[in-house]
Amino acid sequence: MSIPPDPASAAAASTEARGSLRLTRNITATWWYVSIAVVVFELMVAGFLVSTLAEVGFGALTTAAVGVGGLLWWASTLVPLFDYRHRTADAPLVNWRRHLMPLAVAAAYGLAAGLATGVWVIGVLPLIQVVMLLNWPPGVRLRVVLAATALLVALAVIDMRVTLTDDPAEVWAQYFFLAVFLPMITVSSLWSWDVLAALDRARTSEARLAATQERLRLANDVHDLQGHHLQVVALQLELAERLMPRDPAAGMEQLRAARASVDDARQGTRDLATRFRSVPLRDELANAVDLLRAAGTEAEATVAPDASLAPASALGPVIRETTTNVLRHGGGRWARLSLTRTDGSWRYEISNDAPNGVPVPADTGGGSGLEGLALRAAEAGGALEVHREGETFTVVVTVPADEGFAGEEVAG
Numbered sequence: 001m002s003i004p005p006d007p008a009s010a011a012a013a014s015t016e017a018r019g020s021l022r023l024t025r026n027i028t029a030t031w032w033y034v035s036i037a038v039v040v041f042e043l044m045v046a047g048f049l050v051s052t053l054a055e056v057g058f059g060a061l062t063t064a065a066v067g068v069g070g071l072l073w074w075a076s077t078l079v080p081l082f083d084y085r086h087r088t089a090d091a092p093l094v095n096w097r098r099h100l101m102p103l104a105v106a107a108a109y110g111l112a113a114g115l116a117t118g119v120w121v122i123g124v125l126p127l128i129q130v131v132m133l134l135n136w137p138p139g140v141r142l143r144v145v146l147a148a149t150a151l152l153v154a155l156a157v158i159d160m161r162v163t164l165t166d167d168p169a170e171v172w173a174q175y176f177f178l179a180v181f182l183p184m185i186t187v188s189s190l191w192s193w194d195v196l197a198a199l200d201r202a203r204t205s206e207a208r209l210a211a212t213q214e215r216l217r218l219a220n221d222v223h224d225l226q227g228h229h230l231q232v233v234a235l236q237l238e239l240a241e242r243l244m245p246r247d248p249a250a251g252m253e254q255l256r257a258a259r260a261s262v263d264d265a266r267q268g269t270r271d272l273a274t275r276f277r278s279v280p281l282r283d284e285l286a287n288a289v290d291l292l293r294a295a296g297t298e299a300e301a302t303v304a305p306d307a308s309l310a311p312a313s314a315l316g317p318v319i320r321e322t323t324t325n326v327l328r329h330g331g332g333r334w335a336r337l338s339l340t341r342t343d344g345s346w347r348y349e350i351s352n353d354a355p356n357g358v359p360v361p362a363d364t365g366g367g368s369g370l371e372g373l374a375l376r377a378a379e380a381g382g383a384l385e386v387h388r389e390g391e392t393f394t395v396v397v398t399v400p401a402d403e404g405f406a407g408e409e410v411a412g
Contacts, residue, residue, distance in 0.1 A: 046070035076102040080133035106130040120155040229265035288323040302338040314380035354393035
């Protein structure tokens with residue numbers, strides 16, 4: 001039978017190993033919402049400019065050139081935008097190796113389109129937008145976007161009253177409205193991402209700190225336990241050494257006492273390990289869901305309100321084993337876990353997608369396959385059931401609802 005891992009060390013290891021995954025999997029969907037919102041709005045501004053030029057009577061060649069240039073400018077902004085996802089506070093404002101090209105394209109496009117149309121806003125907006133995507137410090141970024149917005153508003157007023165007096169004002173007004181708000185919308189979207197990323201890092205740091213504190217507490221307990229017993233054993237052996245030449249019977253008595261102290265130390269260590277292994281089942285399920293989500297699996301758990309009464313010693317290893325098997329052999333798209341109480345029994349169920357066959361081997365050695373899970377359930381007086389429907393694989397373990405098991409569940 002496999003020995004369940006220590007939760008404190010396992011939590012620490014999984015937290016450290018998955019630290020980088022926090023920003024690449026857990027909140028990936030949010031990043032795509034943010035980035036897609038920015039690039040779509042950029043496309044809207046570029047597309048609206050083309051339609052405006054065509055409507056006010058610019059030549060087909062000029063309009064097409066501005067449109068193609070707008071697409072090139074839009075494509076160049078993707079580089080600093082996607083670099084922003086992994087930015088750090090101590091990173092430089094500009095990564096010249098990667099950002100020189102987008103800045104050059106934006107400046108060249110703005111200059112060419114501005115000269116071709118004679119519109120000031122068109123001339124400066126592309127470069128301003130790329131500048132907004134750079135790694136500005138939070139306070140500085142706000143001042144920069146306010147200054148950029150004020151500049152665009154001023155240039156739009158100049159264009160409307162001086163440059164474009166012969167064109168329909170309402171047509172240009174719609175384009176200017178989108179152009180003026182593009183930097184502000186970009187910065188607000190990036191700010192929301194910064195907030196979410198900071199919260200995610202804080203959660204990771206909190207979990208790492210909790211795991212470190214748990215390891216320190218365990219280390220202190222082991223030190224106190226072993227230090228006390230080893231000191232007693234050392235004194236008893238020293239006394240036995242002194243008594244042996246003069247009183248062998250008394251010396252043997254001290255040796256027996258030393259052996260008893262060793263047994264006490266061994267039992268104390270075993271009890272300490274058992275205490276740290278006994279994690280509440282609600283926490284076991286929460287840890288399983290976190291681990292699955294960190295691996296990119298859409299996971300959720302349903303836990304009965306009185307789950308503290310379930311036999312943690314029986315179901316805890318089963319939860320850990322089935323979670324590991326889903327990670328190793330499942331399809332990786334989704335997983336559903338539940339712990340409920342029905343008809344005098346506790347029912348643990350885990351379902352997941354398994355498009356490539358049975359996700360849990362019949363026996364992997366050490367009691368870690370289906371046979372091992374069935375053995376664990378049988379030892380607790382329960383049973384194991386396995387179901388497969390299409391690409392859905394389900395493992396169900398039921399054990400008797402013995403209230404006496406509740407006392408085994410000690411928070412580590």
